Amino acid sequence: MQNASPEITLVNDTTFKIEPSDSILKASLKKGVPFCCECGGRARCSTCRFLVLEGEENLSEINSAERKLRTHIHLPENVRLACQTYVKKGEVEIKRIMNDESDYPLYLRNKLIKNENIGKELRLSLLFLDIRNFTPFVEQHLAFDVIHIIRKLFFSFEKIIEYYDGKIIETVGDGLYAAFGFDKPPKPVPSLL
Numbered sequence: 766m767q768n769a770s771p772e773i774t775l776v777n778d779t780t781f782k783i784e785p786s787d788s789i790l791k792a793s794l795k796k797g798v799p800f801c802c803e804c805g806g807r808a809r810c811s812t813c814r815f816l817v818l819e820g821e822e823n824l825s826e827i828n829s830a831e832r833k834l835r836t837h838i839h840l841p842e843n844v845r846l847a848c849q850t851y852v853k854k855g856e857v858e859i860k861r862i863m864n865d866e867s868d869y870p871l872y873l874r875n876k877l878i879k880n881e882n883i884g885k886e887l888r889l890s891l892l893f894l895d896i897r898n899f900t901p902f903v904e905q906h907l908a909f910d911v912i913h914i915i916r917k918l919f920f921s922f923e924k925i926i927e928y929y930d931g932k933i934i935e936t937v938g939d940g941l942y943a944a945f946g947f948d949k950p951p952k953p954v955p956s957l958l
Contacts, residue, residue: 771852776818776860783852789815789859790847801863806848808834813847820857824850889946892931894922896939915939 770782773789775798783792790813793800804810808830817824821843827835831849844862896902896918903911919933919941926933931945 771823771854772856773852774856774858776858778861785851785853787851788848789850789852793847798861800847800861802848804848808846808849811838811840811846814840814844814862815847816860816862817843817845818858818860820852820855823853823855823857825853887946889944890931892926892941892943892945894941894943899939 771785772780773783773792774780775793778798779796781792781796783789787795788806790800790802790806794802801812802810803812806813811834824845827845828849831846834846847861906914919936922941922943923933926943926945929945930947930949931943932947933941933943935942
């Protein structure tokens, strides 16, 4: 007698047979079940996570990619990534974290609004500048002087940031936020030691 194909039930959606060679994400997408997967199934975003309700013993073990992601976000043992999890045998019942259409716009806006681009994943270096003891400085100087010093400081940093191929993302009060690596890897910074 031939072994029956594994079967998966997605609560509030559907039940279907699943090929052991297909991840839960891949099989669900084939069946038309919308699953958020912003990183393209590479275990980098965690948007495809689901809750295991029954049949945990029938799932594949946590692989190295999922384990690595779990070092950054602490997920309960019964929460897995659909892109990295396979049904080895038997029956499994799961519940998507996003379980109805009211949740989709929170995560799938770029898929629902065709002309919206929410960006792409990049490895960046970040800089955050905040002036120490700025409040006492503001209290002791005229508004024009404070603004002049801030503008002069930000102008100087802007030139340095641009030289190292960075972009200023935002400035608020005495804070400046910049990122490096949008178009090419950042230039090495000379050692100050």
